[in-house]
Amino acid sequence: MPKVLISDKMDPQAAQIFRDRGVEVDEITGLKPEELIKIIGDYDGLAIRSSTTVTKEILDAATNLKVIGRAGIGVDNVDIPYASSRGVVVMNTPFGNSITTAEHAIALMFAVARQLPEADASTQAGKWEKNRFMGVELTGKTLGLIGAGNIGSIVASRALGLKMKVVAFDPFLTPERAIEMGVEKVDLDTLLARADFITLHTPLTDQTRNILSRENLAKTKKGVRIVNCARGGLIDEAALKEGLESGHIAGAALDVFAVEPAKENALFGTPNLVCTPHLGASTKEAQVNVALQVAEQLSDYLMTGGVTNALNMPSLSAEEAPKLKPYMALAEKLGSLVGQLAQDDLDNIAVEVEGAAAELNIKPITGAVLAGFMRRYSDTVNMVNAPYLAKERGLDVREVRHAQEGAYQTLVRITVNTSEGTRSVAGTLFGNANPRLVEIFGISLEAELEGDMLYIVNEDAPGFIGRVGTTLGEAGLNIGTFHLGRRSAGGEAILLLTIDSAIPQPVLDTISKLPGVKRAKALKF
Template identity: 85%
Template sequence: MPKVLISDKMDPKAAEIFRARGVEVDEITGKTPEELKAIIGQYDGLAIRSSTKATKEILEAATNLKVIGRAGIGVDNVDIPAASAKGVVVMNTPFGNSITTAEHAIALMFALARQLPEADLSTQAGKWEKNRFMGVELTGKTLGLIGAGNIGSIVADRAQGLKMKVVAFDPFLTPERAIEMGVEKVSLDDLLLRADFITLHTPLTDQTRNILSAENLAKTKRGVRIINCARGGLIDEAALKEGLESGHIAGAALDVFAVEPAKEHPLFGTPNFVSTPHLGASTTEAQVNVAIQVAEQMADFLVSGGVTNALNMPSLSAEEAPRLKPYMALAEKLGSLVGQLAHGDLKNIAIESEGAAAELNQKPIVGAVLAGLMRVHSDTVNMVNAPFLAKERGLDVREVRHDREGDYHTMVRVTVGTAQGDRSVAGTLFGNAAPRLVELFGIKVEADLAGPMLYIVNEDAPGFIGRLGTTLGEAGVNIGTFHLGRREAGGEAILLLSVDDVVSEALLAQVRALPGVKTAMALTF
């Protein structure tokens, strides 16, 4: 039974879902990093919010860990490269608090437009400063979205309901999607010039850090109001303060800061500045939603292999996983075979699919091939870290999908480039379930790839099989299955034998000494 640790406070429904799905769960919160390191090795999964820091040191101690689930969007508290290298899937729940965060942005927009926090303080202080708080309408104003993804699109929809015009800057926003959202796609400079209100809905990356820099804030329309419920670090906070004090910026509302918790900040007390303590996801509904989603996603992965909202491997639905499982087994065996047989440094690898295999999600198949290939060099490699390790080693990976159907209804071919030339193997599924090798280095040969095996290249000549059988028999090695292929009569032949015991180096030397043998290698699957 898989075992999960919930290390941050989370809605009780998360633990209920784990247990209902057959996953053992412990709820242990508030642990120090050292205390977490001491226990993390017991768990297959780690469910967190923002308090737990999944650092490289924690991951090194997590000897059984397979998945980290972040109940929320941001994964700044997870060392994703270290997790990838360790073979740990990292998931988040990007949609569980989308509506909540979008509504908070709209709420802050209203707060700025009507100066609600200042008016509340003034009124409760016994003043009646009706003429002091002159607001602006949202109707007819232009809202500039920086980031038009899931949350940005919800904000756009709500703003259009308020009769605002919406312009959006997002490098990944297609013209078709912009039309569907009812927004105008513009450049960042155009947005800065035109927007009466600007909201940010983008992750913090090297490209987006300080996207509202001092230079860009100077380009904005005088009287602009700025809202950030996304990530601290998107705005130059010192430049924002200067803009507020000069009157160029009419108002700013931040739910996030470059350094949190922001218990002291130069912006505090600045006129027309509104702040909240990272409340974007803080509603009852959002807390329940993200807890449910992270538990469902992690349980799917641990129980059935489904991968949803992963940040370091392709998604694979729980319904899709059973169909792909035999293909991934085939792909891993082919990768292992070519990895064991190919000599010298690998330059590149091509994974080709045709027939029924070409209709499937290719990323898991590619990951399985790479896992099999790289396992020759590492016993900790899996589908998650194999692409990472391949990239780290400079291996050029190509994915090819063919519409044609050849001799088999489905086939996967793996070709590696080496200093000695290309080496190619191909396999299919028998009965849509059983992986079977059908081609080895250009020679047709049908074989199961399982357990210890012996691979031999020899001259096709009478008497060889008898001599080989005698040699193995005298060494006490029993042959399980025997698979033979050849290019032509009297030419080069290939033998693949499954044996009951691992072939020793001494026995391999005897086999290599037999007349006609060109190559003899022990394989393991």
């Protein structure tokens, strides 16, 4: 009988679900890391919330652990790469608290609009400062959504019900999806200039970190009010404090902070600031929902091998897994390549399989492509929920099978339409196991997609490769592998290099200015 440890406080119905499904369960909460290390080796599954941090040391001690289930969205407290290397599946419950978080954002919007916390404190202190608290109405105001995914779309729906106008900035929001939501799609600068209220609903990634930077906060309308129930680190907290003190920002409400638990923060005590201790998911309904979901998901995996909402494994049956695993690795890398190179807001993507790949279940392959393609924009996307998220954003996904073999015994091709025309990348498996890129944008080029890479589009000319190598060498960067392809002699060429370490931006800028370079971009796999 599989055995699961619930190490964080959860609704008691979760433990009962495990028992009903034939899984032995222990509920031991409040464990210190050293205490968890001593006992984790006895368990096949671990159910957590945010209190337990699953580190490399804990995973090393978890000799029997097969699956970790996080009751909630964020998995910052799990070392996912190391868990993957140990063969441990990591699951979350990405949609269990969406409504709760959206409602909290709306509540904070009301609170900051009407100065409710300050008015409450003043009144209960025996004062009657009716003229001090002059609020604003939400009706007729413009709400700017930064992030229009699952939670953002719920906030938009509620705001429209309050007769607000809604504009949204989201790289994946298509015009069709915007119309369906009843919002206007805009760029970030337009949103900052027009919004009376701004709410954030995006994960914390390299692209979104400090998205409300000092520079962007300065672009906002005077008197703007800002609400963040998403992730700490999306707002420059020092710049926000200055904006509140100067009066440029009329109010702000934060449920999340750059450092949590936020027992000390320079923002505390700033006028017109409302703070809550990461309560976005803190309702009875949400706590029950995520607890039940994580118990069901772990039970399914341990008893039947079913995989749902896994962050490091696709949804597939035990029979399909051995055959599909290398194809999904290839598909995810190709999707990631397209996602990193795409310069447009894409509204369609085609996944084509040829030869041996056409005989397999294409859904996990497509899920892997979408997971790779969208990962740069979302820290909760996985091979299970990627198709759902793509549909939610209006991304048209096509699957095409070609039973006949082409130049390769098996092939996966990803095609997208861009402002520059149709673009595709293709890959195959060497030895039926090793993913390999074989074509990029119509140019034959064989490469492994691994680690830190440098992608260059250039004019084919003598001496170019030497200049690139010299530039990297002078910067102390070592080339691991070198791959080159061209359309014709003297025509457009592509250079793909594996670098032993990440490429600093100044070095990338220098390479971009080399004679003949059309585009240079750092890639990460």
